[in-house]
Amino acid sequence: MKYQLRCKKCGRVIGDFSAWLRQDQQCSCGSGYAEVEYLVPQHMPGETPATKSYQDYYFDILPLERRDSIVSIGEGLVPIERWDNLERYALRKGVECRVYIYRNDMNGGSGSFKDISAALAASVLKEHGVKEYCLASTGNAGVAFATYLAQAGIRFTEFAPNCIDPASVEAIRKTGQPVVISKGGYGAAKQEAAEYHKQRHVLISGGNTDPLRIESKRLLVFECLRQIGQLPTVYMQAVAGGTSPLALEKGYRDLVQSAICPGARLPRMILVQQDECDPMVRAWEWAEANGFPDGWEQRYEALPDIHTRIGILTAANPGNYPLVAPLVRRTGGTFLRVSEADLPQYGHEMEQSRGLLLGPASMVCYSGFFQAVDSGFIRNGDVVLLNTGEGCDRAGWFREEVAQCH
Ligand SMILES: Cc1ncc(COP(=O)(O)O)c(C=O)c1O
Ligand SMILES: [Zn+2]
Structure with a gap:
């Protein structure tokens, strides 16, 4: 065996994904958080990839036993670009740094940073004979999973919030997979998915700590080494x-x-939310103002009423904050709030300086960079990596707003 899963709570070895999926992605201690541990030494694949599939290139360090399990539509090795317009901005503010963008929109899949996860999930589920799967998602994950699971011949049901954009619904339907649109928001869609999972015994995505998502996304650090020869700060x-x-x-x-x-040292993590849906930023500000008292990471509130137009970023209940926030603190990072109303103007700036436009969720990250520089969070000598997660193909409304900027 190449790998095994170990429970993050009690430390018990669970076995491979076959065992994990059989026991409904839960350890016998009740925890749903397990991690992949490799039983063979991990190494950096040597040569330049002769393949478009990241799973093929990184096969030795992925939890897959057979190459013929790989489900791929040519997605892969996400280009990392150096963006000198951002470097020049920082320099004007007295900060000399290098800035790289991880261009998930150019990954060759459905164009969001959910493709990397969905591709590996499809392969592992196929390897273990899974026939049906479901997920609640605000859009990008739904499109990615629908696409890859259709490719694997696995039936997939997307549970979407009422704010999902029509283009994402259409993209999912085109794959032949069903979409169930909730009358409520993301929280309601999650509940409906959980209900479907329970009643129909259909496997459901393991959420933010799902080892399938973690294992695929972790390759970002390997890609930094391969493409820029160093890790970001x-x-x-x-x-x-x-x-x-x-x-x-x-x-x-x-x-x-x-x-x-x-x-290797973890980079300072700067996580950005738009002011119309910023529950993690609020919780962090409270913790900072109160000197991070004992149990601070458990102090967060779900926002009862949100009005953001960025359907992709509508997690009003930040259930993962107790795991993410201590990590951000450990790295010396922070949470930042940006103005949603300002995003079209940043889009206009990006079109002017780069000749392209990313989607609104990516612009949250992009505009966060300017704010991070202005607030002194970026320092001389930093190597900054922006993980922008989507292109603008499914966000026509945003493109129109940007077109009206001068
Ligand atoms: C483009 C983009 N950026 C950011 C996010 C937020 O990602 P996460 O839910 O992992 O925090 C998403 C999630 O859908 C996304 O699609
Ligand atoms: Zn356990």
């Missing part, structure tokens, strides 16, 4: 649930333990 993304920060931490631990990069 600052990591930024728009955060909703917060899977990627946990995945990054796992990736770093793997680099250290496997001696690929024994001295």
